[in-house]
Amino acid sequence: MPTHVRSYSKINLGLHIGPPRPDGYHALATLYQTLALHDIVTVSARRLVAGELCRIALTSNHPQVPADSRNTAWKMVELALKMMGRTAEVQIHIEKRLPVQGGLGAGSGNAVAALVGLEAELRVEGEIHGVPGPKSRTQGAGIRDLVGDPAWFSRRLDIAAQVGSDVPLFLIGGTVLGLDRGQEVYPLPDVEPTWCVIAVPDVGVSTPQAFRDWDALCAREGLTPEASTGKLNELSRAYASAFAGAIPGGGQEAGSSGVLASNDNGREDLAGPRESALVRTGISSWIQNDFERVVFPQQPSLAETKRLLAGADHPGAASSLVAMLSGSGSALFGLYLTRGDAEAACERLRPVGVKSYLTRTLPRAGYWRDMLSH
Ligand code: C5P
Numbered sequence: 001m002p003t004h005v006r007s008y009s010k011i012n013l014g015l016h017i018g019p020p021r022p023d024g025y026h027a028l029a030t031l032y033q034t035l036a037l038h039d040i041v042t043v044s045a046r047r048l049v050a051g052e053l054c055r056i057a058l059t060s061n062h063p064q065v066p067a068d069s070r071n072t073a074w075k076m077v078e079l080a081l082k083m084m085g086r087t088a089e090v091q092i093h094i095e096k097r098l099p100v101q102g103g104l105g106a107g108s109g110n111a112v113a114a115l116v117g118l119e120a121e122l123r124v125e126g127e128i129h130g131v132p133g134p135k136s137r138t139q140g141a142g143i144r145d146l147v148g149d150p151a152w153f154s155r156r157l158d159i160a161a162q163v164g165s166d167v168p169l170f171l172i173g174g175t176v177l178g179l180d181r182g183q184e185v186y187p188l189p190d191v192e193p194t195w196c197v198i199a200v201p202d203v204g205v206s207t208p209q210a211f212r213d214w215d216a217l218c219a220r221e222g223l224t225p226e227a228s229t230g231k232l233n234e235l236s237r238a239y240a241s242a243f244a245g246a247i248p249g250g251g252q253e254a255g256s257s258g259v260l261a262s263n264d265n266g267r268e269d270l271a272g273p274r275e276s277a278l279v280r281t282g283i284s285s286w287i288q289n290d291f292e293r294v295v296f297p298q299q300p301s302l303a304e305t306k307r308l309l310a311g312a313d314h315p316g317a318a319s320s321l322v323a324m325l326s327g328s329g330s331a332l333f334g335l336y337l338t339r340g341d342a343e344a345a346c347e348r349l350r351p352v353g354v355k356s357y358l359t360r361t362l363p364r365a366g367y368w369r370d371m372l373s374h
Contacts, residue, residue, distance in 0.1 A: 002044040002091075003120040006371050007113035008362060009035045009098050010105040010169060011196070011326040011333045013278070014239075014287030017214050018232040019225035025165070025181040026211055027229065029236040031188070031287070032105075032169040032176040034367050035196055037359040040095040041073060041110055043117025048087040054078065055089040062096035072107045072163050073114035079159040080115050090118060099200040099357070102207065103331035105166045112160065112170035116371060157185070166327070174364025177239055188243045190363035191277045194321060194335040195342035198357040199305050199349055203330050205295055210328040213294035242281040276321045276337060284322045291328045302330060308348040309334030317344055335361070 010032050018027030048054070058067045058074050069075065073092050081088055092114050098106045153171070160167040165182035177186040218228060278284040296303040302325065307313060309323035309332060318341040320334035336342040339358075346356045 002042045002093075003117040003372070005041045005043065005113040005117045005120075007039040007041045007094075007106075007109040008170070008173070008367060008371075009037045009109055009198075010166070011035060011103075011198075011331075011361075012289060012324075013175075013191075013283070013322065014235075014324070015289045015291060015327065016232055016235045017211070017228075017290045019218070019228045020211070020215050021181075026214075027180060027232055028165075028178060028182045029232050029239065030178040030182060031239055031283075032166070032178050032185075033191065034170070034173050034176075034362045034364075035104075035198075035359050036362045036366075037098055037104075037196075037198065037357055039098050039106060039110060039113070041113035041117055042093040042095070043077075043114055043121055044091045045118055045121035046089045047122065048089055050087070052087050054081050054087050056092070057090070058092045058094070060094040060096060062094070062100060064100050065094055065096060072111035072167065075163045076111035076115050076159065076167070077118050079162060080118055080156075083155055083159055084122075086122065088118075088122065090121075092117075099198070099331065099355070101200050101331045102205055103326035103329050104198065105170070105327070108164050108167040109170050111163050111167050113371075115156065115160075120372065157183075172364070173367030174362070175243075177236075179236055187364065188239075190365075191361065193361045193363060194276055194278075194337060195339050196359050196361055197309060197334045197336070197342050197345045197349075198326075198359065199309055199332045199334075200355045200357070201299075201302055201305055201330050201332070202354075203299050203301065205291075205299070205329040207328040210291050210294055213298075214290060217294055238286065239283075242283050276335070278321050278335070287322065287324075289325045292325045295325060295329050299330065302332065304352070305332050305349065305354050308352065308354075309345050311341075311345060311348065314348060317341075317348070320345065 013031040013033050015028065015030040020026050056074055056077055058071055060067065065071065073094060077090050077092065094110055098104060156171055157168050160171055161183035168183045168185045169176045169178060172185050172187045174190045175188045177188050306323050310320050311317035312319050320336055323334040325332050334345050336345065342358055346358055349356045
């Protein structure tokens with residue numbers, strides 16, 4: 001029986017870029033937040049006898065998804081099998097529900113979902129803990145045990161980082177601090193869930209080019225690598241201190257559907273505080289995505305999409321808690337306290353022909369609880 005895995009997406013609640021490094025990457029400070037919006041990755045795997053070569057096959061319902069070793073899910077499975085010292089025949093199917101759009105980490109999420117599916121199929125958790133793998137198909141609990149195993153966990157983080165800078169965050173889930181080139185990840189207390197609108201403009205942004213444009217902008221403005229590093233360190237500390245004691249443990253769970261029960265007036269509010277932790281901690285007042293400074297001048301329609309998400313200049317509209325480019329784009333997001341506010345943002349985008357998705361931010365507990373349950 002194949003294993004079906006929810007492959008969630010992410011946004012960046014702020015992204016700050018440091019100077020270029022000799023290895024071709026840039027130092028970053030970012031706050032990742034996982035979303036309920038997901039693809040489905042299905043994995044079937046069968047062990048092969050020693051000496052036989054690994055066989056991987058990949059299919060997708062979406063024609064733009066590469067069906068070979070260029071695919072992040074393929075790379076992850078290949079590296080994981082090598083790390084386990086196993087040979088296997090693996091079939092991966094990626095059912096794309098997320099937009100194939102930069103900024104949401106969809107490919108990176110697919111890589112982690114494929115790994116989780118592979119582990120479940122091969123019953124890796126039994127071996128890691130030195131006990132036989134579970135006979136029944138209740139892998140969910142086993143995977144959660146595995147996540148708690150420090151040695152296994154750090155090996156998974158290593159291979160995730162080899163596949164891409166924003167792959168490791170999907171091994172943590174919830175609200176995650178990303179440092180170094182984005183692959184050095186730290187779980188933070190979850191921000192209480194909010195409604196989220198993803199806007200998917202019909203333009204593409206090249207991430208490496210956006211980084212080069214950022215370097216050119218810093219050079220023009222005379223920002224030295226030392227000053228840039230100093231600014232980045234300050235921002236990393238600001239993220240960490242904003243979370244120190246300001247977020248109630250665990251946050252509130254939305255579940256994978258991202259839907260909370262309605263209240264009487266049909267506006268599904270946060271059941272907890274009427275104010276978002278993003279506002280309470282002050283984060284929403286100082287976060288920014290540095291990529292906006294290079295991407296918006298080249299694609300002015302994205303700046304307009306951000307204004308529509310924010311709703312600030314729409315009479316009577318409730319403003320977003322925050323509206324921003326995600327990663328290097330071109331996806332943008334807005335966060336809202338109520339479902340009604342989020343739906344109004346989708347309505348503002350409709351006349352200009354920008355496609356939108358309504359979802360919720362997904363805290364860590366819900367991320368792991370629902371990943372394997374269907
Ligand atoms: O790690 P990933 O494959 O996602 O990165 C894609 C490209 O984006 C890199 O080859 C690099 O050009 C750029 N990048 C960067 N600094 C980072 C992450 C990515 O310059 N922190």
